[in-house]
Amino acid sequence: MRIILITGGVRSGKSAFAERLAQQQKQEHGGTLVYLATGQAWDEEMQNRIHLHRERRENNWETVEEPYELQAAIQTMAEADTHEAASESSIVLLDTFSGWIANVLMQMPEDQLSKSAIRQACQQQVISCVSAMRSLDRTWIVVSDEVGLGGVALSKLGRAFQDITGFANQIVAQYADEVYLVVAGIPMKIKGSEARDK
Secondary structure (H helix, E strand, O other): OEEEEEEEOOOOOHHHHHHHHHHHHHHHHOOEEEEEEOOOOOOHHHHHHHHHHHHHOOOOEEEEEOOOOHHHHHHHHHHHHHHOOOOOOEEEEEEOHHHHHHHHHHOOOHHHOOOHHHHHHHHHHHHHHHHHHHOOOOEEEEEEEOOOOOOOOOOHHHHHHHHHHHHHHHHHHHHOOEEEEEEOOEEEEEEOOOOOOO
C-alpha cells in the first residue's frame, strides 16, 4: 500500500501531473490504471473540464465514477481483489478528494453546515475513506485542492468546504508516503525521500 497526495490550487496543473505520475508508476512497477472520478457535470463549463480530463488520458485507464459514495467504491475494489486470484496491483488516481467533499456538502442544508455534529460526521467520512484506502494493496494517487492559501470564504458552505477539505488534506498527508504541492504547473515534493529536510 502506498499513498501519494498531490495538492495545489485551481488550474495549478495538479491533475495533469497526477496522470503523468500514475503512468510513470505503471512503467516502473506494472499494474493497471484506475481513474476514480468524483466530478459532476453541473453545467456546460464543468462538462468541458471533464471532457478535457478524459481526452488527456490514454485509453489504457479503467474509469470508475463515484461522486458521493466514495468509501463504497473503495470497498467494491477490495471485493474485486478477493474474487480475482491473480489480480494485478492497481494504481488508483482519485481526482479529486476535495470534489467528493464538495459533493457531500452540497447535499446538506446550508443552514446546518455550521453545526459541529455535521462537520464531525463529514470528518468521520474522510477518516473512513482514508482507512479504506490503507486496507488495499494499491498505489493511491490522491488529488485534492489546497484551500489554505486564500481568505476565509463568505458563505457557510464555503467555510465548511475549506474547513473539512483542510482537515482531509492533513489526514491524507499524515499517512502519505509522498506529498506534492503543484504551483503554476511545477510540482514540488514536500514529503518523501527526496524532499528537503526543513
